Amino acid sequence: MRGSLVGTAITLAAGTLLTAAMTTAAASTATTAGAKQASPPPVLVDCQWRRDYRPVDFILACGDGNSRLSGLQWKHWNAEGATAVGVNMVNDCKPYCAAGTFRYYQVTVRLDRPQAWKKDPNVQHFTRMSLTYADARPEGYKQVMTYPLWD
Structure with missing residues (x-):
C-alpha cells in the first residue's frame, strides 16, 4: 500500500509541475502579445x-x-x-x-x-x-x- 501512495504522490507532483509550467508559458505568450498591441502610436x-x-x-x-x-x-x-x-x-x-x-x-x-x-x-x-x-x-x-x- 505504501508503494501505491508514493506512486500517487509522485504522479500528482509531476502533474502539478506540468500545470505550473504550462500556465507560466501561456502567461508569457499573453504578455508578449499584449506588448505588441500596446506599442505607442507614431509621433x-x-x-x-x-x-x-x-x-x-x-x-x-x-x-x-x-x-x-x-x-x-x-x-x-x-x-x-x-x-x-x-x-x-x-x-x-x-x-x-x-x-x-x-x-x-x-x-x-x-x-x-x-x-x-x-x-x-x-x-x-x-x-x-x-x-x-x-x-x-x-x-x-x-x-x-x-x-x-x-x-
Whole structure:
C-alpha cells in the first residue's frame, strides 16, 4: 500500500509541475502579445528633433517660422495616420517677410506613412503631412499641399 501512495504522490507532483509550467508559458505568450498591441502610436517630429503626440501648434517653416499650424484639434491618431483641423498661419511676405502680414487659413491636417525614426529606431514617426485648405489658401498654394516630414 505504501508503494501505491508514493506512486500517487509522485504522479500528482509531476502533474502539478506540468500545470505550473504550462500556465507560466501561456502567461508569457499573453504578455508578449499584449506588448505588441500596446506599442505607442507614431509621433510627429518637430524642427528641433523633439517628438510630439497630438501637438496644438506645429512649425512648418523651420528656418524662418513664416508658416505654422495653430489650434490643432486632433480627431484621431493611431498607428496608420492622424487627422486634425486647425489654422495654417502664413506670412504673405509683402513687401518682404519682415514687413509681411500673417494670414490665417482653415486646414485639415493629415499625417501618414509611419516609419522608424533614424534618431531612435524604436520610435515610429509620421513621414508625410498633407494640408487641405477649406476655402481660401495662400497665393501659389494648391488646395491640397503634401510635404515630406524630416527624419
